Amino acid sequence: MSDHDHPHGHGSELSEMQLRVRALETILVEKGYVDPATLDAIIETYEHKIGPHNGARAIAKAWTDPEFRRQLFDDASKAFATLGVPGGGAGHLIALENTPQRHNMVVCTLCSCYPSATLGLPPVWYKSSAYRSRTVSEPRSVLRDFGVELSTDMEIRVWDSTAEIRYMVVPMRPNGTDDWSEEKLASIVNRDCMIGTRLPDPRDAR
Amino acid sequence: MNGVHDMGGMDGFGPVVPEVNEPVFHETWEGRVLAMNRAMGYTRTWNGDISRYAKEALPPEVYLGSSYYRRWAIGLEWMLMENGLVGADEFAAGKSLRPGEPLKRKLTTERLETALARGSYDRPAKAPALFNVGDHVRMRNIHPQGHTRLPRYVRGHAGVIERVHGCHVFPDSHASSSREEDPQWLYTVRFDSHELWGEHTDPTLKISVEAWEPYMEQAS
Secondary structure: OOHHHHOOOOOOOOOOHHHHHHHHHHHHHHOOOOOOHHHHHHHHHHHHOOOOHHHHHHHHHHOOOOOHHHHHHOHHHHHHHOOOOOOOOOOEEEEEOOOOOOOEEEOOOOOOOOOOHHOOOOHHHHHHHHHHOOOOOOOOHHHHHOOOOOOOOOOEEEEEEEEEEEEEEEEEOOOOOOOOOHHHHHHOHHHHHHOOOOOOOHHOOO | OOOOOOOOOOOOOOOOOOOOOOOOOOHHHHHHHHHHHHHHHHOOOHHHHHHHHHHHOOHHHHHHHHHHHHHHHHHHHHHHHHHOOOOOHHHOOOOOOOOOOOOOHHHHHHHHHHOOOOOOEEEEEOOOOOOOOOOEEOOOOOOOOOOOOHHHHHHOHHHHEEEEEEEEOHHHHHHOOOOOOOOEEEEEEEEEEEHOOOOOOOEEEEEEEEEEEEHHHEOO
16 A cells, blocks of 8 residues: 555554454454465465466467367367366356457456456456446447557457356457467467457567 | 446446556455455355355445455455354454354365366256247346346346356355255347447447346247
8 A cells, every 4th residue: 555545654554454354364263264374375376376377378379279279169168278277177168259350358247257267366457347337338438448449340249247157358369470489479468358458469579 | 136236337437447567466455355255165154156145235335435355355254244153243352252163164275276276057957948049038127136147237138049058056046045056047148239228329239148047038
């Protein structure tokens, strides 16, 4: 939290939520319901092991390997399992194909359902009221918030994740990347591309 | 319930503001809340649908005025009290005043990978599916008091069955006091923008939801 939020703050001052959550954890540990080391391991997993890099790997492979691409659209959960990605074996994952005629976007209007077992935790904007309210009625205006303008004749298909089915978007491979390695291709697939709010940009290559 | 969580199509929330190089957690306590939710979810004291309902049932001003992880924290406290695992006096005291209740199971680091992988919600079918791909259906105009996954913006509207996903645990029943899974056929239903938002909306837009069979009827 910044100094701005603490007009009279001291370095040691704890926020209401820090205190509340600390008390909650104390109670749960004292009662033997949770083990602090396990909580640490959960946080460590989401901070370092599960994340959008796993999805980016799959997409780069789908761009270069037609057999993997077929598998990914046929059964994305199985295709992820073949990559040895943590959480990849989980069911109910569907890959959505962007084409020159159709752009896909994923939202959860009722809460914030997200393919977190494969892509990690959702960003704050995905969980925001603005994204959850507007994406199903004015997706082009939402895309403009990300600096994306699509041609007016392209179909926009919005998937509202109201059940346990999870979606990820497979963007189109940008022109001028024909001789790129899978690793270089993966470096231009960011998380937002897989939700459908951005397009891969070759200038992002690492 | 017709709560503020059901946001599809609402106006007034302003622009979507992406953050550059966003961290996984903005505050240390957010990670602790997420981890405690996962660990307590693993104990099977409640299920994921009850956990969603715990957040939807927050008073509207609390829901809208709270960050995502603050909702999770308050929802977790509520479920712990509702299920008799922690008393209100213990929250007030900020410490445990009694020994813990027995749990069905407890999460350990060794079981972490299994615990964080998604469970399966597929269940065997009790009856054949009423609808097939390409069928025209209308979402029922229903307003369940409890938990439901039928958003308001599609109720009463006609769409087309695009996919059939098999039988899945029915959240409306799973989150109720019976906690019964009552599996139902699950479909992807696609709507034209004109059907949902009126004739002056973007004609290139199509929207889909996943909907369980009890949410819909044959379109006449």
